[in-house]
């Protein structure tokens with residue numbers, strides 16, 4: 238017995254009625270970037286079905302160089318294999334979703350941050366930059382960061398949203414925009 242045992246039982250039930258789908262673009266044409274917090278699982282909060290959306294999760298749901306590389310790879314892949322199956326308006330929309338009560342908010346405290354730096358091996362400055370104290374502010378910063386990246390395909394749009402842990406509601410902060418429409422950046 239491991240802690241996985243009850244979950245593996247659930248997998249048996251899942252596999253009993255499972256039919257594999259073909260490799261193709263995500264049905265909802267959305268890539269979600271969000272926090273790894275178990276309270277904000279987008280499969281549940283956004284009602285995702287298998288094959289609906291690509292989900293990239295990290296601490297805070299921040300747009301890091303690794304996230305930008307993943308998105309660049311996904312758009313390259315989609316362009317190579319699914320160009321006939323994707324909508325004329327673009328490959329997919331990247332939805333950055335930050336949330337209230339994010340655990341990264343503790344990183345705004347210098348004492349906590351110092352200890353976290355020792356525990357993770359990450360520089361204090363990097364931890365400070367990753368803190369989501371106000372998700373409305375950080376989600377806007379991350380959408381702009383992604384839109385400004387030279388690695389972002391012009392066929393990809395980016396939107397920003399905040400998930401409220403208290404209400405279960407997702408609010409759109411920035412509507413979907415393509416990189417060339419950013420203008421003043």
Ligand SMILES: [Zn+2]
Pocket residue numbers: 272273274296297298336338339340341
């Ligand atoms: Zn979080």
